[in-house]
Amino acid sequence: MSKQMTEILTQRARLLAQRKTTHYELAKSFVLVRVYQERLLLDLRALSRVESHTAATPLPLMPAGLKGLCYFRGEMVSVLDLGYILGFNQPVENGFLIFTRTDPVLAFQVTEIVDLLSFTVTEQRPYQGSSPYYEALSPQGDLFLNLPQVLQNPLIKRSLKESL
Numbered sequence: 001m002s003k004q005m006t007e008i009l010t011q012r013a014r015l016l017a018q019r020k021t022t023h024y025e026l027a028k029s030f031v032l033v034r035v036y037q038e039r040l041l042l043d044l045r046a047l048s049r050v051e052s053h054t055a056a057t058p059l060p061l062m063p064a065g066l067k068g069l070c071y072f073r074g075e076m077v078s079v080l081d082l083g084y085i086l087g088f089n090q091p092v093e094n095g096f097l098i099f100t101r102t103d104p105v106l107a108f109q110v111t112e113i114v115d116l117l118s119f120t121v122t123e124q125r126p127y128q129g130s131s132p133y134y135e136a137l138s139p140q141g142d143l144f145l146n147l148p149q150v151l152q153n154p155l156i157k158r159s160l161k162e163s164l
Contacts (some may be wrong), residue, residue, distance in 0.1 A: 027118040034112040037144040082108040
């Protein structure tokens with residue numbers, strides 16, 4: 001190897017050694033939904049699909065938050081009123097169904113699908129409220145829904161047990 005080539009390679013090695021490693025923070029995708037006037041962000045990785053409202057068959061003696069059952073793509077799905085679970089006083093009428101990636105599959109009824117958004121963890125602000133169902137705020141003030149915590153709601157567990 002020539003002296004000139006050795007110098008070039010040595011110079012490149014020094015430059016590479018000085019180069020700082022850039023940390024890239026991955027953004028997560030969320031679906032922004034509206035339940036009454038509340039705007040909520042749900043992690044897309046926890047959802048399997050979003051559909052326009054399908055009529056659910058009500059079941060007798062079921063808790064108020066369980067809208068009923070619907071038969072969707074070959075499986076029976078419990079339809080739950082997300083507003084009722086979060087403590088809102090009126091039922092969600094029509095709107096959309098958000099299907100979870102759980103076993104069994106659940107569908108949450110929401111008023112409206114607003115947008116698809118991406119956020120990094122550093123863009124999220126801490127949630128100061130007392131509800132365990134929210135975990136952070138977006139820069140616009142929308143609430144990030146803590147879906148694993150919502151799924152621990154006794155109403156959901158009871159609804160699933162009684163509907164199966």
